Amino acid sequence: MYNMVTTISLWAIPAIIVLILLAGAVNRVPVYETFVEGAKDGFDTAIKIIPHLVGMMVAVSIFRASGALDYIIKAISPILTALQIPAEIVPLALIRPISGTGALAITTNIIENFGPDSFLGRLASTMQGSTDTTLYVMTVYFGAVGIRKVGYALKVGLWADIAGAVAAIVIVTLVFG
């Protein structure tokens, strides 16, 4: 299983590159010129996202540095203890939707302190792998095309995050608990 996983992740990208180039050659596409033409868009897109991402990162950074997140965790931890949810996992569940690097730091910290094969280590690993940074994805994707009114997108994203976190706790408890 492990060998298969590493082989797939090692071969996937080179295989896609070869496939695209061969398909281009078969259909007589001028591959290099076409590559350059498409690649030009990449720079503009990345630059267009800067204001959106800077705005969001400043807000998240201020919120975290102020200690506001710690107070929220402290406030709701009695409820979680009653539900038998380990308090150590709460910061990860709360920060996952707003900061990808923050979540990765917390996961690494949990694995370092409790070990990768502990209950908490497995729970943090599962939670980290099964959700994504909603706020970041939304900022980048909608920022790139200049969408300002996001409709119900945030609601769907955040409810999916909650579902993912709850599912991770239930499933890890059932499988490894």
Add this chain to the structure above:
Amino acid sequence: MVNVIWMGLILIGILVAAITGNMEAINEAAFEGAKVGVTICFGLISVLVFWLGMMKIAEEAGLLRLFARALGPVGRFLFPDVPKDSPAMGYILSNMSANLFGLGNAATPMGIKAMEELQKINPNKDQASPAMITLLALNTSSITLIPTTIIAIRMNYESANPVEIVGTTILATMCSTVVAILLDKWFRYRNRHHI
């Protein structure tokens, strides 16, 4: 909603810092956050330039159209209002497959490209169309089969079995994706019938 969250994060942060006498951290955090934002964008440039170049070849070679047709039924269920031969569908399905295999680096450019194509057929350029929100929901709930980053971290800390969490991750990710799709369908339905 984004306006409220954005302002809320900043104002609550500053208020908490004011009460706890932690204002120094706020000054540092504001500029650190801005720097991180720019750094991420510059990091994205290389990935975007490379993959958008490759995707242009794939598009010209007809690979995207082939791909969109092969996975058509899934696309039509999730994106009923996107024409099935639209280039958007090819990018959407490429984005989903890249996420599935944990190729985050390749997924983002395809997702952005899909958004651009969806924007072309969006009647109200200011506002996210239902198809855009569905694409976003699929990405934030992140259907992942192989969580590569987390496996690498577990290896680093000498786990006896670094990949044992693949099964639980797939189950959890399926739950969040199903919830995202159902909610998305429900909001779509509600918006069409009550507003």
